[in-house]
Amino acid sequence: MKTISEARGTLVTTLADDWGSDIATLKGVPWGKVMMWVFLVSDTFIFTCFLVGYMSVRMSTIEPWPNPSEVFALHAFGVSVPLLLIAIMTFILISSSGTMAMAVNMGYQRRKKAATNLILVTALLGAMFVGMQAFEWSKLILDEGVRPWTNPFGAPQFGAVFFMVTGFHGLHVSAGVIYLLTIAFRIRRGKYDESDFEIVEISGLYWHFVDLVWVFIFALFYLW
Amino acid sequence: MTKETGQRHPIRIYLVVWGLLFLVSALSYSTDFLDRGFWRWTLILLFMVLKAGFIVAVFMHMRWERLALMSVVLVPPVLLMVLVGLMTIESDYTRSMRIEHFETAIPGEAMPVVEREIRNRRPD
Amino acid sequence: MTEIEVPYQETIGVRHPRSWITRYWFSQDHKVIAVQYGVTAIAVGLVALVLSGLMRIQIGFPGLLPFITPDVYYQAVTMHGMIMVIFLLTAFLLGAFGNFCVPLMLGARDMVFPFVNMLSYHVYLLSVVVLMASYFVPGGPTGAGWTLYPPQAILPGTPGVDWGIVTMLLSLIIFVVAFTMGGLNYITTILQARTRGMTLMRMPLTVWGIMMATVLGLLAFPALFVSGVMMLLDKLVGTSFFMPAIVSFGQPLEHSGGSPLLFQHLFWFFGHPEVYIVALPAFGVVSELISVHSRKNIFGYRMMVWALVAIGALSFVVWAHHMYVAGMHPYFGFFFATTTLIIAVPTAIKVYNWVLTLWKANIKLTVPMLFALAFILTFVVGGLSGLFLGNVIIDVPLSDTYFVVAHFHMVMGVAPILVIFGGIYHWYPKLTGRMLNNTLGQLHFWVTFLGTYAIYYPMHYLGFIGVPRRYYANGMESDFYPESAATLNEFITIAALVVGLMQFVFVYNLIASYFRGKAAGSNPWEATTLEWQTPNTPPSHGNWGDTLPTVHRWAYDYSVPDEDQDFIPQNVEHT
Numbered sequence: 001m002k003t004i005s006e007a008r009g010t011l012v013t014t015l016a017d018d019w020g021s022d023i024a025t026l027k028g029v030p031w032g033k034v035m036m037w038v039f040l041v042s043d044t045f046i047f048t049c050f051l052v053g054y055m056s057v058r059m060s061t062i063e064p065w066p067n068p069s070e071v072f073a074l075h076a077f078g079v080s081v082p083l084l085l086i087a088i089m090t091f092i093l094i095s096s097s098g099t100m101a102m103a104v105n106m107g108y109q110r111r112k113k114a115a116t117n118l119i120l121v122t123a124l125l126g127a128m129f130v131g132m133q134a135f136e137w138s139k140l141i142l143d144e145g146v147r148p149w150t151n152p153f154g155a156p157q158f159g160a161v162f163f164m165v166t167g168f169h170g171l172h173v174s175a176g177v178i179y180l181l182t183i184a185f186r187i188r189r190g191k192y193d194e195s196d197f198e199i200v201e202i203s204g205l206y207w208h209f210v211d212l213v214w215v216f217i218f219a220l221f222y223l224w
Numbered sequence: 225m226t227k228e229t230g231q232r233h234p235i236r237i238y239l240v241v242w243g244l245l246f247l248v249s250a251l252s253y254s255t256d257f258l259d260r261g262f263w264r265w266t267l268i269l270l271f272m273v274l275k276a277g278f279i280v281a282v283f284m285h286m287r288w289e290r291l292a293l294m295s296v297v298l299v300p301p302v303l304l305m306v307l308v309g310l311m312t313i314e315s316d317y318t319r320s321m322r323i324e325h326f327e328t329a330i331p332g333e334a335m336p337v338v339e340r341e342i343r344n345r346r347p348d
Numbered sequence: 349m350t351e352i353e354v355p356y357q358e359t360i361g362v363r364h365p366r367s368w369i370t371r372y373w374f375s376q377d378h379k380v381i382a383v384q385y386g387v388t389a390i391a392v393g394l395v396a397l398v399l400s401g402l403m404r405i406q407i408g409f410p411g412l413l414p415f416i417t418p419d420v421y422y423q424a425v426t427m428h429g430m431i432m433v434i435f436l437l438t439a440f441l442l443g444a445f446g447n448f449c450v451p452l453m454l455g456a457r458d459m460v461f462p463f464v465n466m467l468s469y470h471v472y473l474l475s476v477v478v479l480m481a482s483y484f485v486p487g488g489p490t491g492a493g494w495t496l497y498p499p500q501a502i503l504p505g506t507p508g509v510d511w512g513i514v515t516m517l518l519s520l521i522i523f524v525v526a527f528t529m530g531g532l533n534y535i536t537t538i539l540q541a542r543t544r545g546m547t548l549m550r551m552p553l554t555v556w557g558i559m560m561a562t563v564l565g566l567l568a569f570p571a572l573f574v575s576g577v578m579m580l581l582d583k584l585v586g587t588s589f590f591m592p593a594i595v596s597f598g599q600p601l602e603h604s605g606g607s608p609l610l611f612q613h614l615f616w617f618f619g620h621p622e623v624y625i626v627a628l629p630a631f632g633v634v635s636e637l638i639s640v641h642s643r644k645n646i647f648g649y650r651m652m653v654w655a656l657v658a659i660g661a662l663s664f665v666v667w668a669h670h671m672y673v674a675g676m677h678p679y680f681g682f683f684f685a686t687t688t689l690i691i692a693v694p695t696a697i698k699v700y701n702w703v704l705t706l707w708k709a710n711i712k713l714t715v716p717m718l719f720a721l722a723f724i725l726t727f728v729v730g731g732l733s734g735l736f737l738g739n740v741i742i743d744v745p746l747s748d749t750y751f752v753v754a755h756f757h758m759v760m761g762v763a764p765i766l767v768i769f770g771g772i773y774h775w776y777p778k779l780t781g782r783m784l785n786n787t788l789g790q791l792h793f794w795v796t797f798l799g800t801y802a803i804y805y806p807m808h809y810l811g812f813i814g815v816p817r818r819y820y821a822n823g824m825e826s827d828f829y830p831e832s833a834a835t836l837n838e839f840i841t842i843a844a845l846v847v848g849l850m851q852f853v854f855v856y857n858l859i860a861s862y863f864r865g866k867a868a869g870s871n872p873w874e875a876t877t878l879e880w881q882t883p884n885t886p887p888s889h890g891n892w893g894d895t896l897p898t899v900h901r902w903a904y905d906y907s908v909p910d911e912d913q914d915f916i917p918q919n920v921e922h923t
Contacts, residue, residue, distance in 0.1 A: 018292035022547045022899070023353050024540040026293045031356075031460045035536045037293065038566065041300055042528055045570035048304045049614060052311050053578055056613075057589060059315035061605045062322050069256050087253050094249060098242040101283050105235055149586035149602060157605055160587035164577070201285070208283045212276055219272035223256055224265065296539075300567055303664045307617055310668075310680070311610075317677040318607050 032202045040209045043172075047213050050165050051220060057157040066153030068222045071144070072136070086222050089132050090214065096125035097211045100204045107187075107200030115200055116184045122207060123180040126173050133170045137163070161221070169217060172210050179203060233288070241282040248275050355543050357457045358896045364889050374470075376462035377889050378447045379779065381469050385443030388469075389436050390855065392476055396431035399424040401848050407822050408841025418820040419507040422491030425818060426508075427482070429494030430516065432761065433622065434523060435476055440768055441629040442527075442565070443472065446534055446558045448775065452879035453552050455543025455897045455919075457890045459533045468533070471526035479519035485511035493818060495619070498590035498611050502583040504597060513583060517576045524569045524576075534562045543878075545899035549653065550918070552877045552903040553646060556653055557632020560660040561625045567664070568621035575614040582606070612674055616667040624663040626760055628656055630767040631698055634720050637770050638702055640875045641717035642709035643914045645904035648701045655694035655701075662691040672740050673747045681740040688738040692731070699728060710907065710914070714873075715789035719770030722797045723763050730758025733808060748818070751811020754804045762800045769796070769854070776858075777872045781885045782865030788857040792850055799847035806836050876917045877903050 018025050026034055058065050069082035103118035140146040140162070144153075151159045183203045186192065192199050252271040258264040281287040286294060365371045375381060403424050406416045416424075447465065451458050459465045482489035491507030492500060500506050501513055508516075538559045542551075578589040582603070590611040591603030639646045646652060668676060668684040702724055711717065733755040736742050746752065769792070776784050815822070815833050822829065822837060871880040883893045897919040905916040 015291040015295065018290055020547055020549070022545050022550075023355050023542050025548065026290060026296070026539060027353075029290075029293060029540070031536050031540055034293075034540055035461065035532045037297055038532050038535050039528070041297055042531075042566040042570060044301060045304065045567050046573055048301070048308070049571050049574035049617075052308055053574060053589060053610060053614065055308070056311050056315045056318075056607065056610045057605070059312065060318035060322070060607055060610075062319065062326075063605060082256055083253065087249075090249050090253075091246070094242070094245050097245070097279065097283055098238065101238040101242070102235060105233075105238065148581065149588070155605060156588055160581065160585075160589060164581060164587075168577075205284055208279055211283075212279050215272055215275045215279065219252065219268050223252065223268050300563075303567065303661075306665050307613075310683075311613060314609065314613065314677050314680070315607075318609065 030198045030202075033198060033205070036202045036205050040205060043209065047168070047216070050168065051216065054161045054165060054221065057161060058155070061155045061157060063155040065155050066151065066158045068224075071140070071146075071153055071158075072222060083222060085132060085136055086218065089129055090218055092125050092129050092132070093211050093214050096122045096129070097208055099125065100207045104201045104204045107197035110197065112187055112197075115197065116187050119180050119184040119187070119200070119203075123177045123184065126177040126180070126207075126210075130170055130173050130177070133166060133173075137166075165217060165221060169210070169213055172213070176207055176210050179206065237282060241278050245275060245278055248278070353544075355456075355541070355896055357541055357543075374466055376458070376466045378451050378458050378462070378465060379887065381465055382444045382446075382448035383779070384469050385439055385447060385472065388473055388476060389440040389444060392431050392480070393436035393440075394851070394855070395480075396428045396436060397848050397851060399428040399431075401845055403428065404841040404844040406820065408838045410822060419488070419491060421820045422493075422818075423489045423507050423512070426491050426493055426496075426516075427479075427489050430520075431479070433494060433626070434520070435479065437626045437760065437764055437768075438527070438565075438622070439472060441626060441633075441764065442534075442558060442561060443469070443530060445554070445629060445633065445768075445771055445775075446530070446562070448779065449552075449554050449879060450534060450537060450558060451541075452778075452882065452887065452891060453555050453877055453903075454538065454541065455546055455878050455892070455899060456537060456541045457892065457896070460536045460541050461533055464529050465533050468526045468530035471522060471529065475519045475522035475526060478515055478522060482508065482512045482515045482519075485515055487511050490516045495615060496579070496611075497615075498579055498582065498606075498608050499592065499594055499603075502579065502591075503594075503601075514580065517580050517583075520576050521573060521580075524573045527565055527569055531562045531566045534558065535566070538562075543896045543899060546878075549650070550899055550902045552632075553635035553649070553652055553656075554629070554632040554877075556656050557629040557635075560656045561628040564621040564625050564628070564660050564663060568618045568625070571614045571618035572622075575611055575618070578614075579611065609671075609674060609676055612671050613668070613676075616670045617664070619670065620667040621660075621663045623756075623760055624659060626764050628660065630723070630764040631656065633767050633771045633774075634702065634723050635705075636877070637716045637720035637767075637774055638705050639904055639906060640774070640873050641714050641720065642706055642711045643906045644705055644709035645902075645906050646701065647704040647707075648697075649902065649904060651697060652701055655698050658694040659691060662687060662694070666691055669738055669743075672743045685738060685740050689735075692735060692738070695731065699724065699731075714773075715784070715786065715793055716770045716774040716873075718790075718793045718797075719766045719773065722793070723766045723770070726758055726766065726797075726800070727763040729805075730755055730760075730763060734759065745814070746811055748816055749811040750807045750815045750817055753817050754807035754811060757800075757804050757807075762804065766797070769793075772858070774873065775879075776861070777868030777885075778870075778879055778882075779886055780862055780865070781868055782861055783868045783872065784861045784865060785857050788853060792854045792857065795850040796847055799843050799850070802843035803840050803847065806840055810836060874913070874915050876905055876915050878918055881917050881919055 018027060021027070072086055073080045073082045074084040075081075099118050100122045103115050103122060106115035106118060140159075145151065146153075146159045146162070148160045148163050150156045180203060183199060187197070187200070248271050252268065252275070255264055255267045255271070258267070286297070365375065365377075370376075372380060375384070402413070402416055403421065405413055406421050447459070450456075485508075487508050487510045489508050490496070490501065490512035492513065496513070496516070502509060506513075538551075538555060542548075578587070581587040582589055582591050586602060588603040588606035590608050591601070591606040592608065593604040594601050635646050635652060666684055666688045668680050669688045672681055672684075706721075733751065737746060737752060737755055773784055773789055776782070810833055813830065813833060815829060822834070868885070870882065870885040873880070878897055878899070879887075881897060882891055899918045900921050901916065901918055903918055905918075907914045908916060
């Protein structure tokens with residue numbers, strides 16, 4: 001049975017050592033982090049299946065697919081700026097990822113107040129994202145007449161895919177906001193004082209995943 | 225459960241990657257001004273993969289994780305590629321079947337050759 | 349500085365529950381949760397058993413029970429299938445066996461997150477309740493078949509089109525949530541919470557089977573989730589993911605542009621790994637049973653592990669062998685038939701290894717062993733018929749006939765159920781401290797084994813002559829249905845009813861032996877794996893007392909030459 005120091009070798013020997021060792025395969029990785037990563041892999045499959053459904057429907061339909069640049073354009077200063085709102089939303093989500101990464105760093109430095117505040121900022125940015133998505137939805141539903149079963153721009157599945165995919169993503173972001181708020185308050189209450197504050201990293205993983213999914217949605221749905 | 229030294233990397237790297245993400249996002253956004261075709265789609269995918277890579281490798285710390293954890297996370301999505309690939313072919317096939325059998329022409333395109341020939345051979 | 353790794357579970361204390369509610373209803377003890385899963389799964393399985401009896405009565409003696417209308421029949425077909433596959437087999441093999449065996453076999457105190465484990469059971473229970481609610485909603489349960497193919501699943505003409513399909517899809521979605529919670533726990537526990545000396549290659553094959561099945565589930569259930577959501581949207585909101593332009597009862601519908609094949613691809617991307625989610629734990633448990641009850645190490649342990657991994661990985665690229673006649677891309681058959689035949693190879697290797705384990709072994713024909721042997725026989729038969737179906741051309745006349753029904757019942761319905769029974773007879777003494785009654789066990793075994801052969805063996809013949817599956821009217825109304833088929837169906841029905849009744853004897857045995865069974869001691873089968881080495885039987889909360897066991901050897905030191913006993917437990921040191 002090797003000690004951990006002995007087990008650390010070259011990259012490939014570490015792989016074989018890890019998988020061949022007793023007690024834990026992923027040395028030094030807290031249980032919560034393993035669980036979060038495995039959950040994120042599973043969630044990746046969910047979003048990929050949604051996007052495969054989107055791809056399938058879009059590729060097989062005879063009717064022309066609406067142009068997202070036009071559908072999601074905003075009128076600003078008298079000019080129609082394509083995908084303006086989406087660009088702002090992307091900016092906000094990336095910003096929130098950045099604040100989250102810094103929160104994780106603060107957490108490991110045991111700077112509770114800084115970590116809590118950064119988490120709260122992240123949650124706030126996330127809430128803003130959801131708010132904008134809700135605005136987007138209401139604009140499409142009320143102003144443009146887009147419905148899950150039909151829309152004036154082209155193939156009827158456009159609305160269905162849009163609401164389904166952004167809906168699930170929005171649900172994940174909302175759940176993430178609640179999760180982050182919970183973590184922030186628990187840190188402040190001192191619940192994690194005995195630990196290394198790995199909980200911040202674990203919740204950070206979830207938040208970055210939400211951003212990651214948005215990267216794919218942005219590219220494949222809005223830009224394609 | 226033993227603890228590895230946590231994410232004790234200098235903050236700099238996160239700020240750099242953060243900046244890069246903004247940059248690549250701006251580049252992604254600008255592909256919108258290209259016409260639909262090879263270059264647009266290639267660049268969309270390229271920037272998407274770049275951003276995803278930055279987020280997973282740096283923000284989600286994967287670059288510094290043990291290979292064992294990396295393999296647990298990065299190997300299963302390979303199976304998804306099979307699904308995506310096959311569904312691409314299948315959707316294309318569905319579309320071609322619709323064109324062929326429902327006498328449907330794509331607006332702006334000529335009728336498929338097969339359709340024309342069937343029509344020519346019919347006695348009506 | 350060198351650090352010797354200490355299992356984390358040894359450093360944390362165990363908080364014992366106090367009240368009845370926290371000890372039994374909201375228990376966070378994996379053993380109690382295992383029983384909860386088991387009891388719920390058996391209960392709902394008995395419902396499905398009764399439904400199968402109704403189906404068989406209609407097939408064998410049409411018109412005998414006038415309340416079995418076509419609607420009732422198709423609802424029974426659907427509910428029987430869905431309950432058996434998901435709510436019994438998956439839930440029992442993973443929820444019950446997984447929860448009970450994994451922490452004990454790994455030398456752990458419990459799963460890594462007992463609270464989440466408890467939640468997973470209650471969410472599973474909720475999914476069962478929602479499914480059973482189908483019987484109480486207007487229109488009753490859906491009659492779309494367990495495969496729920498659109499467009500018919502959500503169009504009038506199918507029973508349960510208003511509410512039943514909605515409750516069905518909702519219950520599946522809730523089940524996926526429960527499974528995900530449980531699955532995350534299992535993976536994390538197996539990867540991170542083993543005891544000292546327990547490497548992955550010293551784990552019993554039961555744990556390997558459960559681990560691979562959990563991985564498959566975490567990766568495959570998302571596809572079911574997504575297809576369920578999309579079908580719900582098609583039904584409730586009017587989207588057209590799966591609904592093409594269609595005319596229903598003379599009226600053109602609003603839908604257009606969707607593809608029913610998309611559903612089939614997504615469903616079977618889940619559906620094929622699902623059958624391996626059922627099969628792999630069964631493979632693992634069978635390896636255990638054969639090894640223990642023949643006093644011989646499992647032949648080729650390493651290959652058994654790799655075979656499990658290979659089967660698991662390959663199971664994701666064979667799905668469209670369920671769709672050869674569906675109208676998909678014509679060249680897909682080449683690809684999927686090839687992968688399907690390839691996946692037969694590691695499966696066959698496992699069968700060879702089981703047989704080679706038995707070769708010249710000291711076989712004890714205990715009830716668990718009988719079930720294990722029966723598994724091998726029935727699984728091989730079912731697997732052979734799978735070879736026919738896996739080839740595209742042969743599948744064309746056999747698809748949607750009773751040949752398919754015979755095949756999947758043999759490999760999923762008979763073989764894994766026999767393993768479940770065998771596993772229960774095997775581990776009941778550890779769970780309760782008592783043995784199940786041997787006479788009743790033998791009776792249960794022989795009637796079940798021979799009876800299920802009597803049911804499914806003739807069914808292959810029915811399939812060959814072209815009798816279609818999922819038909820309500822099997823008999824005088826159809827021209828192509830010969831007299832012999834009707835007679836055969838009567839025979840099968842009678843066999844089915846006898847086998848069905850025998851399962852209630854088994855349930856009686858389970859309950860009665862708890863109170864009156866022979867005292868078992870801590871290791872009645874003289875097995876080597878860790879669960880039999882607990883200080884108490886039944887194991888107390890925390891399983892191991894103050895110190896976790898230390899493992900020094902693999903799980904199969906049986907009949908080691910020059911040793912006094914014919915088994916050496918895993919936690920015995922080398923001298």
